[in-house]
Amino acid sequence: MTDYLNATDAEYDTARTGYNLAVEHHPAAIAVARTADDVVHAVREARTRGLGVAVLATGHGPSRPADGQLLINTSAMKGITIDPAMRWARVEAGVRGGELVQAAAIHGLAPLSGSSPEVGVVSYHLGGGLSLLGRSLGWAVDHVRAIEVVTADGALRRTTPDTEPDLFWALRGGGKCTLGVVTALEIDLHPIARLYGGGMHFAADRVEEALTLWADWTRTVPEQMASSALLIRMPDIPFLPEPLRGRYVMHLRIVFTGSAEDGERLIAPFRALGPVTDTVTEMPYSAVGTIHAEPTTPVAFHARNRMLRTLDADAVQALLQHAGADADAPFLLELRHTGGALSRPAERASALRRRDGEFVLYAGGAAEADAAPALQARLAELLAAVEPWATGGVAVNFLSGPDVTAEELSSGYLPEDLVRLARIKREYDPENMFRTHHGLA
Ligand SMILES: Cc1cc2nc3c(=O)[nH]c(=O)nc-3n(C[C@H](O)[C@H](O)[C@H](O)COP(=O)(O)OP(=O)(O)OC[C@H]3O[C@@H](n4cnc5c(N)ncnc54)[C@H](O)[C@@H]3O)c2cc1C
Numbered sequence: 001m002t003d004y005l006n007a008t009d010a011e012y013d014t015a016r017t018g019y020n021l022a023v024e025h026h027p028a029a030i031a032v033a034r035t036a037d038d039v040v041h042a043v044r045e046a047r048t049r050g051l052g053v054a055v056l057a058t059g060h061g062p063s064r065p066a067d068g069q070l071l072i073n074t075s076a077m078k079g080i081t082i083d084p085a086m087r088w089a090r091v092e093a094g095v096r097g098g099e100l101v102q103a104a105a106i107h108g109l110a111p112l113s114g115s116s117p118e119v120g121v122v123s124y125h126l127g128g129g130l131s132l133l134g135r136s137l138g139w140a141v142d143h144v145r146a147i148e149v150v151t152a153d154g155a156l157r158r159t160t161p162d163t164e165p166d167l168f169w170a171l172r173g174g175g176k177c178t179l180g181v182v183t184a185l186e187i188d189l190h191p192i193a194r195l196y197g198g199g200m201h202f203a204a205d206r207v208e209e210a211l212t213l214w215a216d217w218t219r220t221v222p223e224q225m226a227s228s229a230l231l232i233r234m235p236d237i238p239f240l241p242e243p244l245r246g247r248y249v250m251h252l253r254i255v256f257t258g259s260a261e262d263g264e265r266l267i268a269p270f271r272a273l274g275p276v277t278d279t280v281t282e283m284p285y286s287a288v289g290t291i292h293a294e295p296t297t298p299v300a301f302h303a304r305n306r307m308l309r310t311l312d313a314d315a316v317q318a319l320l321q322h323a324g325a326d327a328d329a330p331f332l333l334e335l336r337h338t339g340g341a342l343s344r345p346a347e348r349a350s351a352l353r354r355r356d357g358e359f360v361l362y363a364g365g366a367a368e369a370d371a372a373p374a375l376q377a378r379l380a381e382l383l384a385a386v387e388p389w390a391t392g393g394v395a396v397n398f399l400s401g402p403d404v405t406a407e408e409l410s411s412g413y414l415p416e417d418l419v420r421l422a423r424i425k426r427e428y429d430p431e432n433m434f435r436t437h438h439g440l441a
Contacts, residue, residue: 002045004032015064015073019118021300022401025062026157027054027071033093034076034231036148036156036183043181044154045317046070046433054436055177056175057094058139058300061127061400063437070208072181074122079184082107082186087189088145093182095121098289105286109189112140115228115253117289118296122182126175127397130360131303132255132288133192135340136223141172142346151180152433156157161320161348164217170424173352173396174413178437179428193339195254196263197291198279202271205245207231207250210273211320214252215311217269218358223340225266226255228242230290231323234333243276248325253291255282301402302372303331303364304379307393311335315389322382323363325441331365332377333382351421354414362398376403 005012006029015032028051029194030292031042046053046069056068057074060411074093078101081090091100098117104110112131114124129140137143146160147168157180159168171179202210216231221227231254236246252270260282267280308315323333339358361380369376385389396412410418424431 002041003032004045004352005032014107016056016071016296018056018062019296019298020059020062020401021298021404022302023065024064025054025066025071025170026068027055027066028068030073031073032076036150039074039093039181039183040154040156042070042072043150043152043433045348047152047154047430048299049249052435053177053181053433055093055181057123058096058118060116061123061176061397062118063404064402065435066436069436074181074183077183081367082189084109088186089182089189090186091121092184093120093122097121097124097272097341098233104189105193105284107192108190108191108437110192110285110288111141111187111189112137113288114294116294118294122177122185123186124397125185126173126182126432128394128395130336130342130397131340132226132291133190133257135226135338136257136343138341138346139352140187141350141352142348144185144348146186146187146283147171147182148184149180152429154317154432156183165191166420167428169349170351170421172348172350174417174421175351176437177434178425179434181296190283192257193256194284195288196260196282197253197256197288198281198283199254199277199291199293200275201277202250202252202273203276204248206273207248208316208323209319210250210252210270212313212316213269213441214275215316218337221266222258223264224256224258226337228253228333228334228336230334231319233329235370239276248308249276255291255302257287267386269428282387299366300368300372301364302375302401303350303362303398304381304383304403305360305362305395307391307395308335308359308361308386308389309339309357309391311359311391315386317383322378322385329365329382330367330378331363331382334362336360336362351417353414353417354393354412360395360398361386362395372402379403380415399438406439409438
């Protein structure tokens, strides 16, 4: 029996709140789903009551507020089934990335996981899934085999390329609460049990050199080498080591699935620059979630992103002007090296076919409502400055919160795919029951 919470219930506030506090939901009611049947019941209930339907798993990528709607909280749907021989996993809607990584690691296998163990597996896949293994294996969404979804008519469907090719195509890349509530995904696992990786921090006086080196170095590395660079002023908090506490640094992150010897040789130029920390080492894949070390405390976060064609010397200077040590930027700036298999078409085609660019530029910061406009203005200045290197596209998964526009979201897709997505939306959700997402222009 599905549990429904109203604003007067003690659990209502917890059930409507996730990681990113920049979007506050005031739903008419919350359905706490434990099974796919609960989701079916909730969608039918919403239909009867004439309500829109929104979904909350972890709150890492919220869209618009679900005010006056029925919010389905999937965080208790924790089932994971693994068939090691088939290298297959079935993952329910409330499972987080780290939980799946740990479950697969028992069998010496790995999913195409992202940087944060806290992010929900299902929505991460629906938005593409930019994995730390992506340069060699592609987008996570390329490795989805089947999708269980409750559509606006209240039916639970298991969609595959053979049963419902349009719905299967659209959900993968364009399916964040637009076409139904996904109750489970079936995905490929990969025989990856270890990696050579970790992070290095460079002090402020070395950041220009380290970032320039990284930009040049990314042109030379094999596809098994994934890396990213974070420019950030670290918080001034006691548990951080002294060389990081309150300091502006660059954090270089490395994930290499080749041998430790090759990895060591490849990263030697960074070691020669004298990082202030160095955790790069041989590790089990189950430790991959420690590499980016993203914060887990809920926060009101605003972020923008762009795909970049290249990162030449002028681009590095533009980035440092807006996010360097002297810029006093109210945001962190992250560059992820993409390319490789992330730029190639997938065997199982999906709505995520816009795959140009060699880097994702992601910038974001914490701000309560009154400080948000100033932060947004600084982010807009940064985006304007990198325009000469931008492809015109975005990483769909990193678009969330109140700052996203339909135009920006649309730029993540090929124009002909937007037409197909709109047609499939009309077919499966003619009354726009799933309406909290930003909508495509
Ligand atoms: C710290 C951090 C690190 C990240 N790292 C990566 C990364 O490495 N690679 C990457 O690709 N992305 C990354 N992301 C982005 C992340 O994948 C997306 O924001 C994703 O949508 C979050 O999903 P969630 O379930 O955790 O969040 P939620 O906010 O709960 O859900 C996000 C959206 O998906 C919809 N949704 C959730 N569950 C369902 C469902 N079952 N059916 C239909 N719609 C649903 C919701 O309606 C909501 O609009 C990161 C985000 C953060 C904050």
